[in-house]
Amino acid sequence: MGRVLCCVDDSDHARAVARYAAELAGALGHQLVLVHVAVSTHAPGVSAAPAGRRRLHEAELRDATELVDRVVAELELPSDLERRAEIGDPADRILALCEEADVELVVLGSRGRGSVKSALLGSVSTKVAARAPCPCVIVSGHAAERLATT
Ligand SMILES: Nc1ncnc2c1ncn2[C@@H]1O[C@H](COP(=O)(O)OP(=O)(O)OP(=O)(O)O)[C@@H](O)[C@H]1O
Numbered sequence: 816m817g818r819v820l821c822c823v824d825d826s827d828h829a830r831a832v833a834r835y836a837a838e839l840a841g842a843l844g845h846q847l848v849l850v851h852v853a854v855s856t857h858a859p860g861v862s863a864a865p866a867g868r869r870r871l872h873e874a875e876l877r878d879a880t881e882l883v884d885r886v887v888a889e890l891e892l893p894s895d896l897e898r899r900a901e902i903g904d905p906a907d908r909i910l911a912l913c914e915e916a917d918v919e920l921v922v923l924g925s926r927g928r929g930s931v932k933s934a935l936l937g938s939v940s941t942k943v944a945a946r947a948p949c950p951c952v953i954v955s956g957h958a959a960e961r962l963a964t965t
Pocket residue numbers: 822823824826828829832850851852853854905922923924925926927928929930931936937938939940941
């Protein structure tokens with residue numbers, strides 16, 4: 816069975832995107848995978864004891880898992896969907912997941928939580944759309960608003 820990878824951040828926009836991706840996966844007969852990538856707060860060059868770093872890493876992973884779980888619960892998505900929590904650069908981690916053999920499609924919002932409102936797409940959606948090895952569906956803010964009210 817192919818998989819549809821849906822990328823969520825902590826924005827309302829991403830929730831509408833997840834709802835749409837769930838419908839798309841259902842219609843295509845694919846498995847839905849929901850992923851959130853936590854941006855590591857561990858600054859390169861700043862040394863921390865390995866134990867401290869491990870705790871930080873675990874906390875970040877737990878937060879990412881909770882975010883995915885929250886979206887599943889809020890949207891009442893089927894609980895058997897695949898959940899992925901990752902740490903790193905969001906676009907790079909998403910692109911790495913897209914390389915997995917059975918990922919047929921990646922779905923993202925155009926914007927997320929970021930502050931730069933002048934560009935049409937955010938940095939994550941721009942990079943993934945440009946480089947994904949599979950087809951990429953970008954749900955615009957306008958489409959997300961419409962989907963959220965239907
Ligand atoms: N950390 C993340 N994990 C998973 N998906 C993400 C993450 N960040 C963004 N996305 C996906 O990318 C979409 C667009 O978000 P993006 O981050 O590109 O825009 P932005 O937050 O408005 O801008 P920027 O982050 O560049 O300031 C989101 O709707 C979501 O689908």
